[in-house]
Amino acid sequence: MSTRIVQITDLHLMADPLSELKGVCTRTNLYAVLDVLRRDFGSAELLIVTGDLAHDELLETYEVLREMLADWLPKLRVIGGNHENRAFMRQVFGERVTAVDDRNVFADSIGGWRLIGLDSQLVGEVRGQMGESQRNWLVRELAVEPQSPTGIFLHHPTQEVGTGWLDEIRLEDADQLHELLPKNRQVKFICAGHIHHETMVFQGDVPVLTTPATSVQFLPETDRLIPDPIPPGFRIFDLEPDGSFRTRVVRVPISSAG
Ligand SMILES: [Fe+2]
Numbered sequence: 525m526s527t528r529i530v531q532i533t534d535l536h537l538m539a540d541p542l543s544e545l546k547g548v549c550t551r552t553n554l555y556a557v558l559d560v561l562r563r564d565f566g567s568a569e570l571l572i573v574t575g576d577l578a579h580d581e582l583l584e585t586y587e588v589l590r591e592m593l594a595d596w597l598p599k600l601r602v603i604g605g606n607h608e609n610r611a612f613m614r615q616v617f618g619e620r621v622t623a624v625d626d627r628n629v630f631a632d633s634i635g636g637w638r639l640i641g642l643d644s645q646l647v648g649e650v651r652g653q654m655g656e657s658q659r660n661w662l663v664r665e666l667a668v669e670p671q672s673p674t675g676i677f678l679h680h681p682t683q684e685v686g687t688g689w690l691d692e693i694r695l696e697d698a699d700q701l702h703e704l705l706p707k708n709r710q711v712k713f714i715c716a717g718h719i720h721h722e723t724m725v726f727q728g729d730v731p732v733l734t735t736p737a738t739s740v741q742f743l744p745e746t747d748r749l750i751p752d753p754i755p756p757g758f759r760i761f762d763l764e765p766d767g768s769f770r771t772r773v774v775r776v777p778i779s780s781a782g
Contacts, residue, residue: 526762526770527635529570530561531677533717533758534737536579536607537589545579546751548740551588553756553778557738558592560776565760569634571596572641574717574735575605575679577613586616601630603641605679605718606650606693610643624661631665636765638669638710642678644695651693652680652718659700666708673767674710676701681716683732685723687744693718702727712767715759721752722773735759736773 536550543550561571571593578585586609593600600620604610604627613628614621621628627643642662644652654662666674682698684691695701705711705728715733720742723734736757743752757775 526764527637528565528568529572529634529639529761529763530565530568531572531574531715531735531759531761532557532738533574533679533735534576534605534720534739535573535589536576536737536739537585538578538580539582539584539588546740546749548751550579550739553776554592554738556778557756557758557776560774561758562595568599568760570599570601570632570639572639572677573600573602574641574677574715575603575645576607576717576737577602577605578609579607581607581609581612583609583612583615586612590616601632601641602628603630603677603679604628604643604645606645606652608645610645625657627655627658629658629661631668633669633672635763636672637763638665638672638674640665640674640676642676644678644680646696652678652695654678654695654697654701662701663704666704666711670708670710672710673712673763673769674708675712675761675763676714678714678716680718681723681732681734682714683725683727685719685725685734685744687719687746689746689748690719690742705730710767712769713771722757733759733771736775
């Protein structure tokens with residue numbers, strides 16, 4: 525029997541409910557996404573939020589988000605992006621977050637799988653960093669159930685996707701993560717956000733996925749940020765106990781009436 529999990533990313537919520545990012549009202553979009561999740565995917569066993577929760581990094585914004593995600597709280601996991609305040613995240617989502625050093629991470633065993641969330645924020649920078657102590661934590665976590673298929677979630681993509689300005693702001697120490705893969709064949713995928721569009725590239729034979737934002741979409745293969753009018757989205761995974769999985773992106777059209 526498969527286990528269904530959902531990933532949403534790059535919410536860019538702001539305290540002012542009417543605030544827009546590149547012409548997109550991020551709160552309207554998130555409500556629309558959550559409506560579809562509730563309607564069509566409410567039986568999912570985990571909702572993983574992979575960073576850029578609060579664009580303005582305000583406590584009030586995290587509190588609004590907790591309210592918006594109230595019916596998911598028992599199934600919720602949150603990790604940070606470059607737009608984040610780790611202390612506020614812990615304050616508001618306390619029981620949903622595991623703190624390792626100053627980073628907010630998670631590690632779960634579910635449906636025969638291990639799901640691990642990294643905090644790739646490099647405070648003050650747009651690019652990301654895993655860091656040595658978090659790498660050591662990851663090595664220990666990978667050793668907990670080395671026979672269990674494993675998925676790794678983080679905000680920053682670890683692989684280049686072919687869009688230069690975005691490739692420069694990926695995980696700067698991605699090599700440190702990639703070099704763990706040949707020794708940990710149980711890792712079946714790496715999944716990120718940050719670049720606000722869907723991609724899939726391979727590191728060896730491990731797919732490195734990115735997922736559309738719930739907020740504004742970025743046009744791929746550009747030399748700068750150009751908003752893409754394509755609707756926001758999220759990603760579904762169906763995980764099988766034998767280590768196989770299916771994944772797809774679901775798009776959510778936003779009505780102009782908002
Ligand atoms: Fe973002």
